[in-house]
Amino acid sequence: LEMETIYVNDLNMKATELRLGLPGTDNESDAPQSSSSSSCVKNNKRSSSEMNASFQNIVSEQLQSHAPAQKAQVVGWPPVRSYRKNVINDQQKKSSESDGCGMFVKVSMDGAPFLRKIDLKFYNNYFDLLRGLKDMLKCKIGVYSEREGYNGSEFVPTYEDKDGDWMLVGDVPWDMFINSCKRLRIMKGSEAKGLGCL
Amino acid sequence: MCLFQCIMNYFPEEVLEHVFDFLTSLRDRNAVSLVCKSWYNVERCSRKKVFIGNCYAVNPELVIARFPRFQSLTLKGKPHFADFNLVPHDWGGYVQPWIEALAKNGISLEELRLKRMVVSDESLELLSKSFPNFKSLTLVSCEGFSTDGLAAIASNCRYLRELDLQENEVDDHKGHWLSCFPDSCTSLVSLNFACLKGEVNAAALERLIARCRNLKSLRLNHAVPLETLQKILVQAPQLNDLGIGSFVSDPYTESYFKLKAVLQKCKSVKSLSGFLDVNPRCLPSIYPICTNLTSLNLSYAPGIQSNDLIKLIIRCKKLERLWILDTIGDKGLEVVAATCKELQELRVFPSDLHGVGNAAVTEEGLVAISAGCPKLNSILYFCQQMTNAALITVAKNCPNFIRFRLCTLNPVIPDAVTNQPLDDGFGAIVQSCKGLKRLSVSGLLTDQVFLYIGMYAEQLEMLSIGFAGDSDKGMLYVLNGCKKLKKLEIRDSPFGNMALLSDVGKYETMRSLWMSSCEVTYGACKTLAEKMPRLNVEIINENEEMEGRPKDKHRVEKMYLYRTLVGARKDAPPFVWTL
Numbered sequence: 197l198e199m200e201t202i203y204v205n206d207l208n209m210k211a212t213e214l215r216l217g218l219p220g221t222d223n224e225s226d227a228p229q230s231s232s233s234s235s236c237v238k239n240n241k242r243s244s245s246e247m248n249a250s251f252q253n254i255v256s257e258q259l260q261s262h263a264p265a266q267k268a269q270v271v272g273w274p275p276v277r278s279y280r281k282n283v284i285n286d287q288q289k290k291s292s293e294s295d296g297c298g299m300f301v302k303v304s305m306d307g308a309p310f311l312r313k314i315d316l317k318f319y320n321n322y323f324d325l326l327r328g329l330k331d332m333l334k335c336k337i338g339v340y341s342e343r344e345g346y347n348g349s350e351f352v353p354t355y356e357d358k359d360g361d362w363m364l365v366g367d368v369p370w371d372m373f374i375n376s377c378k379r380l381r382i383m384k385g386s387e388a389k390g391l392g393c394l
Numbered sequence: 395m396c397l398f399q400c401i402m403n404y405f406p407e408e409v410l411e412h413v414f415d416f417l418t419s420l421r422d423r424n425a426v427s428l429v430c431k432s433w434y435n436v437e438r439c440s441r442k443k444v445f446i447g448n449c450y451a452v453n454p455e456l457v458i459a460r461f462p463r464f465q466s467l468t469l470k471g472k473p474h475f476a477d478f479n480l481v482p483h484d485w486g487g488y489v490q491p492w493i494e495a496l497a498k499n500g501i502s503l504e505e506l507r508l509k510r511m512v513v514s515d516e517s518l519e520l521l522s523k524s525f526p527n528f529k530s531l532t533l534v535s536c537e538g539f540s541t542d543g544l545a546a547i548a549s550n551c552r553y554l555r556e557l558d559l560q561e562n563e564v565d566d567h568k569g570h571w572l573s574c575f576p577d578s579c580t581s582l583v584s585l586n587f588a589c590l591k592g593e594v595n596a597a598a599l600e601r602l603i604a605r606c607r608n609l610k611s612l613r614l615n616h617a618v619p620l621e622t623l624q625k626i627l628v629q630a631p632q633l634n635d636l637g638i639g640s641f642v643s644d645p646y647t648e649s650y651f652k653l654k655a656v657l658q659k660c661k662s663v664k665s666l667s668g669f670l671d672v673n674p675r676c677l678p679s680i681y682p683i684c685t686n687l688t689s690l691n692l693s694y695a696p697g698i699q700s701n702d703l704i705k706l707i708i709r710c711k712k713l714e715r716l717w718i719l720d721t722i723g724d725k726g727l728e729v730v731a732a733t734c735k736e737l738q739e740l741r742v743f744p745s746d747l748h749g750v751g752n753a754a755v756t757e758e759g760l761v762a763i764s765a766g767c768p769k770l771n772s773i774l775y776f777c778q779q780m781t782n783a784a785l786i787t788v789a790k791n792c793p794n795f796i797r798f799r800l801c802t803l804n805p806v807i808p809d810a811v812t813n814q815p816l817d818d819g820f821g822a823i824v825q826s827c828k829g830l831k832r833l834s835v836s837g838l839l840t841d842q843v844f845l846y847i848g849m850y851a852e853q854l855e856m857l858s859i860g861f862a863g864d865s866d867k868g869m870l871y872v873l874n875g876c877k878k879l880k881k882l883e884i885r886d887s888p889f890g891n892m893a894l895l896s897d898v899g900k901y902e903t904m905r906s907l908w909m910s911s912c913e914v915t916y917g918a919c920k921t922l923a924e925k926m927p928r929l930n931v932e933i934i935n936e937n938e939e940m941e942g943r944p945k946d947k948h949r950v951e952k953m954y955l956y957r958t959l960v961g962a963r964k965d966a967p968p969f970v971w972t973l
């Protein structure tokens with residue numbers, strides 16, 4: 197059975213009584229603000245006709261410009277349960293929130309002409325952080341030991357904590373570190389004498 | 395008296411009842427009830443499970459009168475579109491009168507399953523105290539209660555086997571509801587409190603799990619720490635279904651190693667869900683479980699990126715059910731298609747609910763799945779874009795769809811390649827999938843798609859429409875064509891009075907019709923209500939400024955009509971008018 201192909205001619209104009217009104221103020225839609233509205237929207241509620249019209253406008257714009265269709269904010273679209281929406285939003289808020297002085301911190305390296313910035317939230321532990329730093333700054337950082345610090349290393353990672361003191365990276369538990377670290381400084385090994393090691 | 399009657403009279407009712415015991419399906423039981431009076435009587439007295447798809451279609455007294463010995467009740471309240479904020483609070487759907495009536499009439503209730511209903515703490519307390527044999531409570535998308543109500547259930551239901559809370563809005567008083575399970579409670583088989591926000595007493599939880607040796611299903615909320623999870627799993631290696639709320643740990647710590655070891659022993663876990671909080675680096679500890687999984691729900695785990703998802707899924711060769719976020723991407727879906735040959739149900743939810751939708755999936759993912767998973771019969775797919783060609787291919791690959799729900803993030807987006815409406819694509823789906831029972835359409839659609847649906851969707855029971863169609867003809871095609879239609883819900887579409895009033899008798903064959911932001915007028919709704927006394931035609935009026943009733947020619951913003959045996963409901967709030 198062959199499918200009929202229907203070509204819809206009148207995407208741009210609808211023969212129904214659509215009122216082209218302004219979108220409500222609480223949506224960030226890029227729908228064109230049609231000024232040919234015959235009825236002003238007194239409250240912020242959009243009628244379906246306006247909605248359809250705005251979407252038809254979006255569609256017709258798209259046909260003309262071949263641009264991807266914009267997503268407008270509509271009540272209840274996409275149709276996702278409020279419970280699910282709340283959970284996802286909470287999770288995303290949590291992951292992008294900064295709590296305390298962690299998160300994006302400046303990284304300076306002795307001898308480098310400019311500073312870098314890294315997001316501490318991106319790393320899960322010291323191992324990952326040092327690997328990331330070594331990768332970014334192309335420097336050699338030795339292995340941490342509680343007794344010797346990074347003794348013998350070409351470069352030594354240090355950080356400024358909440359109190360303004362310069363500390364050796366690796367002494368405190370990771371979670372404590374990311375919550376107190378304000379900035380990082382990769383010191384030359386030769387200058388790091390006296391910091392946390394004998 | 396016919397021969398049949400003579401033969402049947404030889405069998406005493408006990409025998410008939412015994413035969414009917416083998417009929418578990420609701421449809422079969424309804425069918426035998428229609429055969430003759432004696433069968434009707436035997437069946438009604440022996441029916442144990444009662445299902446009420448719309449709590450306002452009947453009242454408790456009628457149900458009790460017909461089925462005096464039922465033990466299990468399923469009730470659904472608000473219309474489906476209430477899920478998407480289209481139904482105001484306080485619309486209705488209260489379970490209290492049901493519990494009161496059942497208690498008063500001595501029904502020996504053992505199981506209660508509620509969906510989209512308002513459940514108060516008072517109701518839960520009454521429930522817990524009125525039915526000594528009460529065993530199983532399932533609440534899906536309900537609201538109105540707090541952890542105090544749960545405390546009553548825990549305290550008073552001595553033989554509780556199942557407490558299943560799915561996606562409810564619960565007021566969490568951070569009390570000790572879980573600690574209210576007495577030490578004598580050892581009967582729990584299923585405990586799901588994943589939707590609760592507050593903490594539970596970890597020690598009480600551990601002791602509860604330890605003494606419930608028959609526990610098969612456990613879904614924790616995100617406030618349960620990893621150490622507790624580890625201790626629980628040591629006590630309950632027999633679990634079939636596990637929901638992990640929070641999975642955050644430093645993978646180099648001892649507690650993580652312990653957890654990893656105990657997870658390796660959980661050989662019977664077939665269903666896994668949760669991961670609201672997750673450190674993706676800890677996921678490898680889950681790998682041993684993956685090989686046996688038949689059901690995986692990661693749709694609440696936006697913290698797991700595509701490559702980590704893929705590493706998990708590639709180990710899940712036995713998967714039959716998969717719920718994920720669209721962060722998986724088309725590439726990830728190709729991996730699913732290559733790996734999960736037993737897949738029957740797939741749901742892909744949107745991860746980005748506000749903005750530009752960078753992470754979304756497209757028609758390519760859907761086509762890949764359809765090609766790789768021959769057993770696929772149920773899909774919910776939120777996508778950035780779709781094409782007719784893709785849908786036609788999907789229809790060819792998967793003729794066995796029972797549920798097909800497609801949701802384009804832009805509700806009126808046309809075919810991404812041809813810019814045509816998506817009529818032909820959906821047309822192919824309904825033509826190919828002869829067993830299709832549930833369909834949701836989206837994208838740019840004209841009346842044509844409804845012509846196809848009316849023509850081919852012979853088994854269709856539920857249809858969801860939004861921002862679609864050009865004229866009344868669209869709705870008429872559906873009403874005239876889909877003989878088995880039970881639920882029709884329409885929003886923001888240009889269907890009006892002509893379609894609404896063309897076949898008023900049709901609505902008595904259906905459970906309900908929802909129309910919002912369409913073109914039906916107040917006058918037409920009144921006409922319909924007058925003609926059909928066994929329908930409740932409800933208008934939801936949210937315009938507080940309006941004085942008195944609207945004029946006949948005014949458009950109705952929200953209309954919900956349903957068949958009922960008991961007339962207008964008495965608990966309707968002031969903004970709901972039953973015409």
